Amino acid sequence: MDASPGTVPETVVDATDRARDVLELQRLARGSGTQGLLGWLAGRIGAPVFLIHPSGRIAAQAGQDGQAAQAGQDAQAGHDGQPSGEDIRELAVQAVRTAVARKASSISVDHDASTGVAVTLGGLPETDDPLLAAVVSRWAPPAKARLLADAAPVLGLSWQAERLETQRQRQRRADAHIREAVLRLLMNGHIADARQVAAALLPTLAETVQIHVVEGPPAQRRQLADNLAVSLTDAWVVPCPVYRDHVFVLAPVDTEARAAASSPWTLPALIANACVAGSSAAVPLQDTAVGYAQAFHALAAARHRDLRHCTFAASADPALVIGAAGARWAQEFLAPLRSYRRRRPQDPDGSELLATASSWLSFSGGASAHLKVHRNTVTARMALVQELLSLDLDRIGDQSTLSLAVRLSSSGIPAAPGPAEGDPVDVDGLLALPDVVDWAERQLRPLQDPGISDAVRETLATWLAADARIEAAAETLGVSTAGVRKRLIRIEILLERSLLRPPSAVHDLWLAHRAIALARSC
Numbered sequence: 001m002d003a004s005p006g007t008v009p010e011t012v013v014d015a016t017d018r019a020r021d022v023l024e025l026q027r028l029a030r031g032s033g034t035q036g037l038l039g040w041l042a043g044r045i046g047a048p049v050f051l052i053h054p055s056g057r058i059a060a061q062a063g064q065d066g067q068a069a070q071a072g073q074d075a076q077a078g079h080d081g082q083p084s085g086e087d088i089r090e091l092a093v094q095a096v097r098t099a100v101a102r103k104a105s106s107i108s109v110d111h112d113a114s115t116g117v118a119v120t121l122g123g124l125p126e127t128d129d130p131l132l133a134a135v136v137s138r139w140a141p142p143a144k145a146r147l148l149a150d151a152a153p154v155l156g157l158s159w160q161a162e163r164l165e166t167q168r169q170r171q172r173r174a175d176a177h178i179r180e181a182v183l184r185l186l187m188n189g190h191i192a193d194a195r196q197v198a199a200a201l202l203p204t205l206a207e208t209v210q211i212h213v214v215e216g217p218p219a220q221r222r223q224l225a226d227n228l229a230v231s232l233t234d235a236w237v238v239p240c241p242v243y244r245d246h247v248f249v250l251a252p253v254d255t256e257a258r259a260a261a262s263s264p265w266t267l268p269a270l271i272a273n274a275c276v277a278g279s280s281a282a283v284p285l286q287d288t289a290v291g292y293a294q295a296f297h298a299l300a301a302a303r304h305r306d307l308r309h310c311t312f313a314a315s316a317d318p319a320l321v322i323g324a325a326g327a328r329w330a331q332e333f334l335a336p337l338r339s340y341r342r343r344r345p346q347d348p349d350g351s352e353l354l355a356t357a358s359s360w361l362s363f364s365g366g367a368s369a370h371l372k373v374h375r376n377t378v379t380a381r382m383a384l385v386q387e388l389l390s391l392d393l394d395r396i397g398d399q400s401t402l403s404l405a406v407r408l409s410s411s412g413i414p415a416a417p418g419p420a421e422g423d424p425v426d427v428d429g430l431l432a433l434p435d436v437v438d439w440a441e442r443q444l445r446p447l448q449d450p451g452i453s454d455a456v457r458e459t460l461a462t463w464l465a466a467d468a469r470i471e472a473a474a475e476t477l478g479v480s481t482a483g484v485r486k487r488l489i490r491i492e493i494l495l496e497r498s499l500l501r502p503p504s505a506v507h508d509l510w511l512a513h514r515a516i517a518l519a520r521s522c
Contacts, residue, residue, distance in 0.1 A: 014143060021147055025154045034158045038062035041151050045144045047137075048088055051130040051159065052118075054100045056093045059130045083114055083135070091116040092133040099131060106149065113138050119148050121156030130159065175201065179238045183248060184370065186288035187362075188355045189410045203234050206252030210282050211291035212265070213299045216275040218244040224273055231264045242366035248292070253282040270308040278302050279311045286412060290317060293362070293503045300498035313496050318511055319407040321439045326430050328415040330408035333401075336388040348381055353388075354406070356381040361403045364502045396467040397514070400507040401427045431515040432522075440512035440519075446494045456494075459487040464513055468506050 021044065028037050034051070042049045042063025051059040083091070091109065095116030099107040109116040118133045132152045136144055178201055185194035186205075198205050216224045221239055225247050229237040232251055240246035264270075265277050278299030280291035294312035302310035319326060337357070340350040348356065359367040360382055368375040382393060391398040404427065424430045431440075447457050459477065463484065466472035470488075474481045488499050497505035 017143070018146065018150065022150050025151055029154050029158045034060060034155060034162055035062070037151065037155055037158060041134075041147070045134060045136060045140075045147060047134050047140075047144075048092075049132065049134045049148075050089070050092045051155070052093055052096045052133050053128055053130045054096065055128070056097065058089070058093075083112070088114070088135045091135050092118070096131045096133050108145075110138055115140070117145060117148055119152040121152050121159060129156075176239065179236060180241055182236070183238050183250075183288075184241075184372075186250075186285065187292065187370075188358065189286060189289070191286050198236075203236070203252075205236070205250075205285055206254075207285055208253040208282050209285055209288065209291065210251050210253050211280040211288065211295040212249035212251065212277055213240070213292070213295040214247045214249065214264075214275050214277045215243075215245050215299055215303075216247070216273055220273070221245065221247060224275065227273070228264060241372070242363050242369045250288065265309045276302045276308045277310075279309070281312050281314060289358070289362070289410070290407075296503050297497045297505060300492050300501070301496035304493045310496070315443065316439060317407065317411070318404060318436065318439060318508060319411045319413070321435050322404075322408065322430050322433065324413055324416040325424055325433075326404075326408045327411065327413040329424060329426075329430060330405040331415050333389070333405045334409055337385065340384075340388060348384075353381055353385050354409075357385050357402060358406050358410075361399065361406060361507070362503045364504075366502065394467065396464060396506065396510050400510040400514075403507040404430075404511060428514070428518060431511060432518045437515050437519045440515035443495070443508065443512040444516070446496075447491070449494075452494065456487055456490060459484060460491055460509070461513065463488065464506070464510050468504075 024040065025037065028040055032040075038049050038051070038060055039062040048061065048063040050061045053059055091111050091114060094111075095107060095109045095118035098109055099105075099118040099120065106117070106119045108118075114135050115138045116133065116135050118131050120131050121129055132148060132155055134144075134148055178197060182194050182198045182201075182205075185191075185197065195205055214224065214228065221244065225237050225239050228235075228247060228249060232249060235249050235251035238248045238250075240248050265279070270277060276299060278295045278297065278301070280294035280298065283291040283294070298310040298312040301313075302308055334354065337353055338350045340353060342349045356367065356371065356378060359370045360378060363370050365375070368378045371378065385391075385402075386393045389402065391402060393399055393402070424433065430436065446452075447460070459473065462476050463470070463473040466476060470481050470484050474484045477484065485500070492499050495505065495509075497508075499505060499509075
């Protein structure tokens with residue numbers, strides 16, 4: 001029959017609706033992804049839709065809850081012909097399995113008053129990719145089947161894009177975990193293990209390195225790390241496991257690498273990323289922990305400089321100044337820790353206790369994030385360390401003693417073969433050595449400038465005497481906690497060392513104060 005004058009033929013209307021639907025599918029694919037496409041499709045055909053793997057596992061679905069709820073209401077009302085939610089899923093799965101078995105690009109399976117339709121997302125069902133499935137009324141108009149066929153390739157592209165992105169994110173996380181593990185091994189002095197793990201990635205670890213710590217907005221850290229990795233192709237770039245606003249950079253030290261590494265630390269580059277950066281001196285790979293502490297102290301100084309970047313001012317580590325006699329003392333001091341044998345398989349052994357102590361001394365409350373263990377685990381391990389070494393780790397003096405012993409034991413300095421007459425037998429004996437007293441005076445020399453007020457020096461001494469507790473120091477000095485904090489920041493600037501955020505120079509400063517006090521008492 002011919003169409004009536006003034007009316008649009010039905011075939012033209014169907015073609016227009018189909019074109020409009022295809023355009024909407026493409027728009028949703030760009031903005032809403034697979035789940036958005038499924039939701040729109042379920043609403044458009046008025047039936048639940050699924051993405052189902054050939055195994056029968058449902059990867060995604062839309063419209064099912066409403067259909068199941070309606071089915072429950074109909075069943076209560078006595079409409080037994082309406083399928084339940086479970087029946088709908090079974091029919092959709094049956095349609096998918098039939099399409100896979102027959103290697104058909106599309107198929108329909110009738111059951112009572114319903115029809116299960118399955119369409120491949122592209123080509124034949126020869127992979128584990130899901131198929132598009134829907135359950136519609138057996139007497140549904142053909143336009144619904146055409147819409148499912150039009151939607152399938154769009155859903156296929158969306159599904160593949162999301163799967164590739166998921167794989168990329170997994171690879172990125174695996175890469176980050178490996179790099180963080182290498183960093184943790186280096187920080188704990190396990191160089192051979194670190195090299196073995198690092199061999200799975202590039203670049204290789206150099207013999208001599210320079211450590212950089214870059215501080216920027218936490219929300220932009222991933223982008224910052226990516227930018228640094230692109231700029232420093234020969235460096236290891238690792239988001240810090242302890243501080244959410246820090247990125248750790250381990251760069252090889254050679255002429256070419258230094259030239260490549262110069263650009264990220266220029267003022268415009270740092271300003272553009274709202275960053276500050278601190279750099280260590282060149283250190284052997286086995287001294288990565290020392291280089292990190294240097295870079296961290298340099299960062300504390302860089303925060304107060306217009307250039308936003310600072311390189312660590314050379315200052316000998318007390319462990320290197322003390323030398324072989326100190327290495328032998330540390331060996332004896334840490335012997336109860338090294339010889340400790342675990343009582344249960346899940347307990348830490350001596351090496352784990354030593355690594356925990358090193359992390360706790362460096363990061364304090366951040367040790368759990370650094371070691372990837374629960375904070376209660378760190379607390380329990382440190383209680384055991386305290387017991388084995390007969391220390392009170394609430395006291396800054398005992399902390400400093402343990403810090404010195406740990407650094408001496410990991411310094412690579414060979415221990416003296418045996419005690420000689422007059423050798424130091426305790427930490428006070430080590431600190432009384434003339435070279436150590438000279439070192440101590442150099443550490444505190446910036447505070448002796450005539451322009452520095454006595455209040456600044458008194459604040460540092462009082463803070464150390466109060467076990468680095470600001471509230472206790474404020475009470476002794478008779479000033480506010482904010483006033484003490486302000487003075488400590490002033491001391492950070494003068495000494496170019498971090499005091500208020502670990503790794504802190506508090507242990508070195510306590511050792512320096514103690515060495516000078518012992519020298520003056522003689």
